[in-house]
Amino acid sequence: MPNHPARRPPERNAALCRLWILTTALIAVCLLTPLCAGPVHAEPVELTVGVERIDYPPYGSFRQGDYEGYARDLLDSFAIEYGYTMVYVPLPVKRLYQEFLETGTLDLKFPDSPDWQQTRRKGLHIAYSAPACSYTDGILVRPENLGKGMGAIRTLGILAGFKPWLLNPPIDPKTIKVSENASISGLLGKGLVGRVDGVYANVEAARHLLSAMGRPDQLVLDPGLPHMTGYYRLSTIKRPLVMREFDRFLKTRSALVDSLRRKHGLDR
Structure with missing residues (x-):
């Protein structure tokens, strides 16, 4: 029987083969990507966070003009995963309520609770996170x-x-x-x-x-x-999507959150 040389596939078939391989690889990457991963922004989205301008360790304190403590570590960890940049705005307590509830200049407030200043909250659609700490x-x-x-x-x-x-x-x-x-x-x-x-x-x-x-x-x-x-929570009037993302972060990254609580002595 005569030997025939192996046939090369037509160029069109070769192109389809490459396309099939690329598509399969992309599907595999998507399936391996954690479902809890945050959105990917072209550039980090800036969020202003109103915080109390008081020395309140281990929750939040100011050292040489820099905000630090449990709240900073927690919110920064969330921001890194979800593609945000947190801008911390320290304000006296009375003015913080004014800027958040009345003036509306802040995206987020921490700490917060629906039990505080209830009269001033009436009629406002405020979204609160799950407990960040007790x-x-x-x-x-x-x-x-x-x-x-x-x-x-x-x-x-x-x-x-x-x-x-x-x-x-x-x-x-x-x-x-x-x-x-x-x-x-x-x-x-x-x-x-x-x-x-x-x-x-x-x-x-x-x-x-x-x-x-x-x-x-x-x-x-x-x-x-x-x-x-009670519980300290993150809150927002302007950014309800961020609040849902933060709740997801608290749930899916519970081991990280627990480690931050231990670091700052809040696990007792």
Whole structure:
């Protein structure tokens, strides 16, 4: 039987073969890409985040003009994955509410809660994230006054812009004199020297700052006094899609979020 040389496929068939191989490869890449990956933007989309201009470790603090802490690490991690650039806008608490709820100059606010400033939120379509971390607010007293009850609290120190009336059981503002301070460190200082009978503050932030001041355990939470536990959330009026993406991030990157909480001592 004569030997015939092998036939070469026509050029058209070769082109179709290459097209088939390329298409198959693209499909494989798409199938291997995680479904939870964020959108790819041609350039990072800038988001303004309103944050409280107070030293509030481990949640958020300012060191030499730079915002740092758990909130910064969490939001930056989300931004990297979803193609955003976070621009942190530090504002006093009262002005932060104004810029976010009334002026509308901010894309996002952290921390936030639907329980805060409820009257000012009426009629606004605010989207809140799933919990980013938990918190406990309560009244800290000097150890020798622990367990004496609300009758021993004549003057209560609070941060300017914060209201202690959400505590449980509620505090009657008519029976308690309030002394405001612009910084939590200054507020704790008043409590340490007895200028106020109790300090209304976030327990974890107070613990961090007292340790930094070299005065650990010289103000302690009195569990018998009104207190409240809740969750810090991210919120938005202008960017509901971002809020859905952030919720997806919290869920799909739970191991990363847990590691950030441990890093900043918020896993207790």
